Amino acid sequence: MGRSTEHGLFQVIEDGRENRREAQKAQRQLNRERAKRRRERAREAKQDRFPEPEGRKVGPSGKYQLRGMHTLAPRAVRTTSHTASTAYPFVAGPGLGAQGLYIGRDMNGGGAFCFDPWSLYKSGVISGMSMMLFGQVGTGKSSLAKSLAVRQVLAGRKLSVASDKKGEWTRVVRGLGGTVIQVGPGLETRLNPLDPGTRPSTDVEGKPMTDHAWAMMVRTRRMSILVTLARILTDRDLTSPEHHVLAGALDSAVATAARESRVPVIPDVIAALQVQRDDEDKLIVEAASVMMMTLTRVSSGDLAGMFDGETTAVLDSSARATSIDTSALRGASPEAVRVVNACAGAWTEAMVTTRDGGQRLVIYEEGWDNISSEADLRRMVEQWKLARAYGIFNVLVLHKIADLEMAGDKDSRMAAMAKSLLSDADVKVIYRQDRSALKVTGSEMELSDRERALVRSLPKGTGLWRLGDSSFEVQNRLTKAELPLFDTDERMDKQQNEEVSA
Ligand SMILES: Nc1ncnc2c1ncn2[C@@H]1O[C@H](COP(=O)(O)OP(=O)(O)O)[C@@H](O)[C@H]1O
Ligand SMILES: [Mg+2]
Incomplete structure (x- = not known):
């Protein structure tokens, strides 16, 4: 082995050492950078929590910087929720107390939230x-x-669902042992809009109901539903001659039915209008023709069989729970839906506006x-104005406050009436809303x-x-x-499955 080889070997060893030193140096540099980054991150986090004050720093430096010399141990303060609600508005309110039925958890007070409109009304919280x-x-x-509703019924109150479009209350009402009436094209059930309803023993003021007062009440109710039906089907207000002929036709229909000891039905009114077409006054003849053709739609076409005969199912005001299930109307014309709603609403109201009915929830x-x-x-x-007198609590379920504006143009009479419903409602509950709906909700409320x-x-x-x-x-x-x-x-899952398998 020559010297040159020996030299070569030393060179290799020397190079190896050099490489190791280089690697160690690089590693140390990397560690330093990592530590620096860690320190920076820690400093940033600390700054977020305890922002550095402007000017002179106080207190010892380091971990307890800015915290003063001593650890504070404030004594727990016990105070009334009334006082706390002043110091922390919204976060700590006095609550409603334990009156009423359990709804769920009060997310801010932490306790149970109970609600009973009748006792809140009595104690003056709502008016x-x-x-x-x-x-x-x-x-x-x-x-x-x-x-x-279920909890109120179990506590002895009654329930009426005015119109259940999806049929989702049917199970609930049946579960409570109540009566469900299903209306729709092709179904057996018929509701007579001219039904007198249950005769209450007293009037609104609590005086005994006289025969005369009761007859007047029934007549007003019948006239109002006839006018409503005619308005929906003509999509306009009625003229004076039209009012006149309808009132005349109603009276003769009632007389005809009384002779046969039965209640009047829409075909009786149509027959009476037919007679009025022979009148000498041209205005009357014209109005009678228009009203006759209008009401004929109730007994033919898409509404046939629903409102044109005597009632087949009885909604009894003594039943614990009732609902009118209109889910069979899916796909029917908008007029049909509105007629059904008007009849169902009038029917429900005729049943509930009695002082004998006890306390009742109307949904x-x-x-x-x-x-x-x-x-x-x-x-x-x-009806809402009379709710107190009749012991009724009304619940209106809507998507958004802007739905109330659907009731008419912004400044119209209807919009004003819809707004009055909103301002009369002393209990308002808002569930999640998107930004656009919240705009109106936020400003209205x-x-x-x-x-x-x-x-x-x-x-x-x-x-x-x-x-x-x-x-x-x-x-909840x-x-x-x-x-x-x-x-x-x-x-919905079931429906989707059925649609998929169909
Ligand atoms: N408080 C609640 N706890 C548990 N499930 C709920 C609650 N509220 C609603 N749900 C469920 O959410 C679904 C939709 O509720 P629903 O009351 O029909 O909504 P909306 O009437 O607002 O369209 C229902 O199937 C119901 O079981
Ligand atoms: Mg719903």
Whole structure:
């Protein structure tokens, strides 16, 4: 082995050492950089939590910087919720107390949220006996209305669902042992809009009901539903001659039916109008013809068989729970739907506006149909005003406040009536709403910024309750028995499955 080889070997060893030193140096540099980054991150995090004050720094440096020399140990303060609500508005309110039936959890107070409109009215917290419930589809509005209703019925109150478009209350009402009436084309059930309703023992003021007063009440009710039907079917207000011929036809229909000891039906009115067409006055003849043709639609076409005969199913005001299921009307003409709503509404109201009925919850589910015709809306406003006298609590379920504007042009009479419903409702519950719906809701209800942000992000089943001046964030708790009864998703799943397999 020559010297050159030896030299070569040393060179290799030397190169190896050099390489190792290089690698170690690079590693140390990397570690230094990593440590520096860690320190920077820690400093940033610390700055977020405890922003550095301007000017002179106080307190010892390091971990306890800015915290003073001593650890503070404030004593727990016990105070009344009344005082706390002044210091922390909205976060800590006095609550409603334990009066009433359990709804769920008060998300801010932490305790149970109980609600009973009748006792709140008695104690002066609310002055109007109606509630409006707003929220996007699937946020839990119907579930809240159902749990409120079921718990009230179990506590001895009564329930009427004015018009159930999806048929989702049928299970609930049957489950409570109540009566469900299903109306729709091709179904056996017939409702007679001219039914007198149940005769109450007293009038609104509590005086005994005389025969004369009762006869007047029935006549007004019948005339009002006839006019409503004619208005819906003609899509306009009636003229004076038309009013005149309808009133005349109603009287003779009532007389005819009385001779045969039965209640009058729409075909009796049509027959009486036919007679009026022989009148000498041209105006009367013309009006009678128009009204006859209009009402004939109730006994022919898409409405045939629903309202043109004597009532086949009886909605008894003594029943614990009743509902009118109009789900069979899916796909029917808008006029048909409105006629059914008008009849169902008039029917329900005839049944509930009696002082003998006891305390009752009346639900208008998906209620925008109820407020889209002026006649319906007017009847509703009047009935809501009388709610206190009759011991009724009304619940109107809508998607958004803007639905109320559907009731007519912005400044129209109808919009004003719809707004009066809103202002009369002393209980308003808002479930989750999107930004556009919230714009109107926020300004109409004077929601604070915090409440607006809250409403946008409410989870399913939780709502913002407004009772008079107080606000609550309430999570509606459903029991094991209620959950399957109220489930609307399940039915959708089933429907979708059926559609898929069809
Ligand atoms: N508080 C709740 N707890 C648990 N599930 C709920 C609650 N509220 C609603 N749900 C469920 O959400 C689904 C939709 O609720 P639903 O009340 O029909 O909504 P909306 O009437 O607002 O369209 C229902 O199937 C119901 O079971
Ligand atoms: Mg619903």
